[in-house]
Amino acid sequence: MNKNFHNHRTLILNATYQPLSIASAKRSVALILSNKINVIKTSNLELRSESSTIKIPKVAALNYYVKAPYARRVALNRENIFIRDHNICQYCGVQAESIDHIIPKSKGGKHEWQNVVACCKRCNLIKADKDLNQTILKLIQSPLAPEGNFWIKTIIGSNPDPEWEEYLISA
Ligand SMILES: [Zn+2]
DSSP, rough: OOOHHHHOOOEETTTTTEEEEEEEEEHHHHHHHOOOOOEEEEEEEEOSSSSSSSEEEEEEEESOOOOOOSSSOOOOOOOHHHHTTTTTTTOOBBBBOOOEEOOOGGGOOSSSGGGGEOOHHHHHHHHSSSSSGGGOOOOSOOOOOOTTTHHHHHHHOSSSOOGGGGGGGOO
16 A cells, blocks of 8 residues: 555545545445445556455445534634635735634624634734724625535545546535
8 A cells, every 4th residue: 555545535425416525545445345335436546455456436425325414513613714714814815824803802702603704914913902993904704604515615625636526516
């Protein structure tokens, strides 16, 4: 087994072909051997044994439907806030580097989706512990709690395999 094998990621779709999770090569092989997935796209990685060769999939679908347990709630953390806000400062539009609480925590602002935004260093310094209307800053858009299939983006991360693309449209 080589480095490619260890770095490989397989996109697992639900039986409905909606993206569900990402599996390692090892996990994909286990799912194939237990007849739980149908391979949709293979990669050029293979796992050879004396009796057989298994092509490691790039995309596979479960042959049964599962209710996605994590579809309900996306963790409110720095990484997911950055994904929601596309790594862009929500005050000025440049690359974000930190998180700002719109109503500062010191003034009773809550740590919730509607009160946090990705923010650049400069805006964070301007904003500091002030209310928004005490500064020159304006929000580009009102922050919202993620909905729908947003959670799959948090699983896939920021650089999905290009070959997954057509299966991520619903995400
Ligand atoms: Zn900014």
